[in-house]
Amino acid sequence: MKxxxxxxRFSAFADLTPAEKAAxxxxxxxxxxxxxxxxxxxxxxxxxxxxxLNEGWVLTTASFAEGDRQALKIHLPGDLMGAPSLALERTAxxxxxxxxxxxxxxPVQKLSQIFAELPRLAMLFFLTAQEERVxxxxxxxxxxxxSAKQSLCHxxxxxxxxVAVPGKDGRLSFELPLTQSQMGDVLGIHLVHVNxxxxxLEEEGLIVRRGRDITLVEPEEIRxxxxxxxxxxxxxIPWLPPATL
Amino acid sequence: MKxxxxxxRFSAFADLTPAEKAAxxxxxxxxxxxxxxxxxxxxxxxxxxxxxLNEGWVLTTASFAEGDRQALKIHLPGDLMGAPSLALERTAxxxxxxxxxxxxxxPVQKLSQIFAELPRLAMLFFLTAQEERVxxxxxxxxxxxxSAKQSLCHxxxxxxxxVAVPGKDGRLSFELPLTQSQMGDVLGIHLVHVNxxxxxLEEEGLIVRRGRDITLVEPEEIRxxxxxxxxxxxxxIPWLPPATL
DNA sequence: CGTAAGATTGACAAGCGTCAAATACAGTGG
DNA sequence: CCACTGTATTTGACGCTTGTCAATCTTACG
Numbered sequence: 001m002k003x004x005x006x007x008x009r010f011s012a013f014a015d016l017t018p019a020e021k022a023a024x025x026x027x028x029x030x031x032x033x034x035x036x037x038x039x040x041x042x043x044x045x046x047x048x049x050x051x052x053l054n055e056g057w058v059l060t061t062a063s064f065a066e067g068d069r070q071a072l073k074i075h076l077p078g079d080l081m082g083a084p085s086l087a088l089e090r091t092a093x094x095x096x097x098x099x100x101x102x103x104x105x106x107p108v109q110k111l112s113q114i115f116a117e118l119p120r121l122a123m124l125f126f127l128t129a130q131e132e133r134v135x136x137x138x139x140x141x142x143x144x145x146x147s148a149k150q151s152l153c154h155x156x157x158x159x160x161x162x163v164a165v166p167g168k169d170g171r172l173s174f175e176l177p178l179t180q181s182q183m184g185d186v187l188g189i190h191l192v193h194v195n196x197x198x199x200x201l202e203e204e205g206l207i208v209r210r211g212r213d214i215t216l217v218e219p220e221e222i223r224x225x226x227x228x229x230x231x232x233x234x235x236x237i238p239w240l241p242p243a244t245l
Numbered sequence: 246m247k248x249x250x251x252x253x254r255f256s257a258f259a260d261l262t263p264a265e266k267a268a269x270x271x272x273x274x275x276x277x278x279x280x281x282x283x284x285x286x287x288x289x290x291x292x293x294x295x296x297x298l299n300e301g302w303v304l305t306t307a308s309f310a311e312g313d314r315q316a317l318k319i320h321l322p323g324d325l326m327g328a329p330s331l332a333l334e335r336t337a338x339x340x341x342x343x344x345x346x347x348x349x350x351x352p353v354q355k356l357s358q359i360f361a362e363l364p365r366l367a368m369l370f371f372l373t374a375q376e377e378r379v380x381x382x383x384x385x386x387x388x389x390x391x392s393a394k395q396s397l398c399h400x401x402x403x404x405x406x407x408v409a410v411p412g413k414d415g416r417l418s419f420e421l422p423l424t425q426s427q428m429g430d431v432l433g434i435h436l437v438h439v440n441x442x443x444x445x446l447e448e449e450g451l452i453v454r455r456g457r458d459i460t461l462v463e464p465e466e467i468r469x470x471x472x473x474x475x476x477x478x479x480x481x482i483p484w485l486p487p488a489t490l
Numbered sequence: 491c492g493t494a495a496g497a498t499t500g501a502c503a504a505g506c507g508t509c510a511a512a513t514a515c516a517g518t519g520g
Numbered sequence: 521c522c523a524c525t526g527t528a529t530t531t532g533a534c535g536c537t538t539g540t541c542a543a544t545c546t547t548a549c550g
Contacts (some may be wrong), residue, residue, distance in 0.1 A: 013332075047479070062386050065472045070386040087258075087376035089477040092383075108484045115371070116364045116486040123360045126367070129374035131332035136381040138337075141307050141315040143388045144433020148538070179496065188389020190539055195498060211547090227310045232334040234292070239353045241361040393506070424528060435507055440530060456515095 006052050008078040009131070010124045012233045017243045020121050023114055028052045028104035040095040040103060041082060047091055049105045051081040056101030057177050060093045061185060069094075071186040073132075074178075076162055080106075083129065099177050119241040131233065138228055146227050148189045152197045154226040155186060156207065160216050173208075173215035251297050253323040254376070255369045257478045262488045265366050268359055273297045273349035285340040285348060286327060292336055294350045296326040301346035302422050305338045306430060314339075316431040318377075319423075321407055325351075328374065344422050364486040376478065383473055391472050393434045397442045399471040400431060401452065405461050418453075418460035 007024050010016060016024070031054055034040055040051065043062065058075035060082075072093055075081050085091040086108070115122040142154045164172040180198070184191040201207045206222055208215045216222055223230070252269050255261060261269070276299055279285055285296065288307065303320035305327075317338055320326050330336040331353070360367040387399045409417035425443070429436040446452045451467055453460045461467055468475070 062382060064386055064390040068390050070389045072382045072385065084375045084378040084382060087372045087379060087479055089479050092379050092474075092476060112368065112484050112486050115368045119361045119364065119367065122364065122367050122371070123357065126360070126371050126374060127332045129371060129378065130329045133329040133374065133378055133381060134332060134337050136378060136385060137307060137317045137329060140317065140381060140385055140388065140433075141309055143385065144315045145309040145313050180498095181496080188385075191496090192498085192540080193538055196538090199498085229289075229337075231337060234332055234334050239357050241357050425530095426528080436528090437508080437530085438506060441506090444530080 006054065006078060007080070009128060010121075012235060013124055013127055013237055014120070014240055014243075015236075016121075017245050019244045020118055023118055023121065027110050027114070028106050031102050031104045034097040034101040034103065036097055036100050038097045038101075040097060040101070041091060041093075043091050043094045045091045047085050047088060047108075049107050050083050050086065050111065051095065051103045052106055053077055053079045053081055054102040054104060056103075057098040058101055058103070059096050059098050059178075059182060059185070061096065062093060069185055070188060071182065072136075074159070074186065080128065083132075098182070118244050120243045123240050127234075127237075134231060138231070142226065142228060143188050148187065148193055149197045149200065150226055151187045151189070152183075152194065152201070153222045154228060155183065156201075156214070156216060157219060157223045157226060160219055164216070171215050171217070172219065173213055175212050176214045177212060251299065251323060252325070254373060255366075257480060258369055258372055258482055259365070259485055259488075260481075261366075262490050264489050265363055268363055268366065272355050272359070273351050276347050276349045279342040279346040279348065281342055281345050283342045283346075285342060285346070286336060286338075288336050288339045290336045292330050292333060292353075294352050295328050295331065295356065296340065296348045297351055298322055298324045298326055299347040299349060301348075302343040303346055303348070304341050304343050304423075304427060304430070306341065307338060314430055315433060316427065317381075319404070319431065325373065328377075343427070363489050365488045368485050372479075372482075379476060383476070387471065387473060388433050393432065393438055394442045394445065395471055396432045396434070397428070397439065397446070398467045399473060400428065401446075401459070401461060402464060402468045402471060405464055409461070416460050416462070417464065418458055420457050421459045422457060 006028070010024075034056075040058065053075050055077055058079075058081060059071050060073040060075060061069045061071050063069045081095055081103070082091070082093060085093060111125075114125070139154070142151045146154075159176065160172065160174065164174045178186070179191075180194045181191040184194045187194065198207075198209070201222075202209060206216070206218050208217055251273070255269075279301075285303065298320050300322055303324075303326060304316050305318040305320060306314045306316050308314045318324075326340055326348070327336070327338060330338060356370075359370070384399070387396045391399075404421065405417065405419065409419045423431075424436075425439045426436040429439045432439065443452075443454070446467075447454060451461070451463050453462055
């Protein structure tokens with residue numbers, strides 16, 4: 001059940017036809033390498049493309065007054081990056097490489113062409129945007145209604161669900177390349193408090209940390225603690241526009 | 246420069262052709278009336294339509310543990326409601342009438358038809374979803390990085406920008422049908438604290454309240470206090486798919 | 491081996507939540 | 521028109537979560 005990395009999230013909604021796969025492959029230009037910490041696109045820049053992330057972790061942030069910033073999205077390979085700014089005159093988000101990264105530009109004209117020629121694919125773009133709204137809505141709920149500890153749990157299970165793979169001991173674990181400061185930017189709390197909460201979760205035996213590796217010992221317990229419902233994506237949506245072969 | 250209320254936000258991005266206008270008009274079924282406080286759609290319901298709001302104020306919320314809830318969006322006439330849940334098996338959002346409301350259902354099949362036949366309109370739906378993401382991102386920043394007072398300012402200017410009309414004294418003011426408890430749901434703070442912050446803003450001479458009417462005496466000062474940048478929507482986007490006449 | 495970035499810890503202060511009670515207001519029925 | 525009743529607003533007191541400041545310790549890396 002392995003799919004092409006780019007746009008892998010589309011396959012949740014529908015199986016792509018050859019024509020659709022070809023169009024997606026044709027979408028991006030030459031992949032570009034970015035070093036750790038490098039800014040891929042800065043906020044206030046003019047909008048002329050979106051990005052497809054091929055390798056590495058990327059953080060999208062909005063800057064607030066005086067050095068404070070809020071992380072808006074943690075991007076993993078297969079993610080479309082920078083799309084929200086399509087609606088704006090100037091970019092709202094700074095896109096920064098967390099690790100070494102490979103990404104490719106997608107010119108807006110190419111996106112437009114998809115909408116003109118492959119309506120079902122266009123709908124998948126639309127649905128992915130709605131999915132991102134749901135993710136933001138859940139984060140808003142987490143930030144607004146729960147404690148820092150609960151928000152941290154939400155962050156950890158979300159990442160766990162996206163990237164965890166079985167380790168030697170059979171337990172699911174993953175490498176977390178974010179600094180505690182960056183996690184604070186995601187959660188809207190200060191790094192000192194991130195550290196406190198991580199220590200508490202570790203003392204409670206819910207997680208284990210070794211270097212950058214993190215293991216959720218009790219993933220379902222942690223998920224319960226978030227206070228948020230489990231979302232299930234729509235699959236094989238029956239009402240999509242007809243597929244182009 | 247008056248436009249049809251439904252989908253009025255589309256006109257920010259492009260001028261609609263007659264065929265596009267006709268398709269939008271054909272989109273919704275018979276308008277339905279909902280009384281104040283009535284639930285239009287409950288979370289966990291199956292997803293079979295979205296809604297167009299024609300009249301009144303609507304609050305979209307997600308429930309958290311034990312009576313706590315987070316407001317995700319304040320809907321005003323012309324807004325598409327319930328779209329994020331299109332990506333899900335079950336609805337994520339409870340849609341509730343704040344005032345008496347008129348809204349119409351849009352079956353998903355009709356939406357699909359638009360994508361199949363009117364690519365430029367499809368792109369406008371896509372861009373509106375991205376705009377909503379930006380709005381959520383700014384709210385996330387506001388919640389995560391600023392004080393309750395600043396968040397409240399953000400809420401007030403946002404509503405001001407959307408609905409304020411000149412009053413007798415020439416100042417812009419508007420009717421705010423939300424209770425302080427509902428405002429707390431929006432801001433992720435408790436109603437008691439909403440009240441405190443409103444009083445402080447009033448003591449500072451930044452706002453004036455009379456019943457449900459609220460006037461921003463110093464709108465630009467309040468906007469500055471939010472700490473967020475002014476966003477400007479893209480206008481007359483040059484790269485849209487060709488229009489269908 | 492030296493340096494810088496990140497992690498950790500402690501002490502204290504501030505913002506906001508929580509509880510509780512009083513007041514104002516709107517809608518309803520007599 | 522008024523009394524009644526539920527809902528929304530307002531205010532005060534107090535405590536907990538989180539922010540802030542500062543110092544130390546660890547790790548990564550040249």
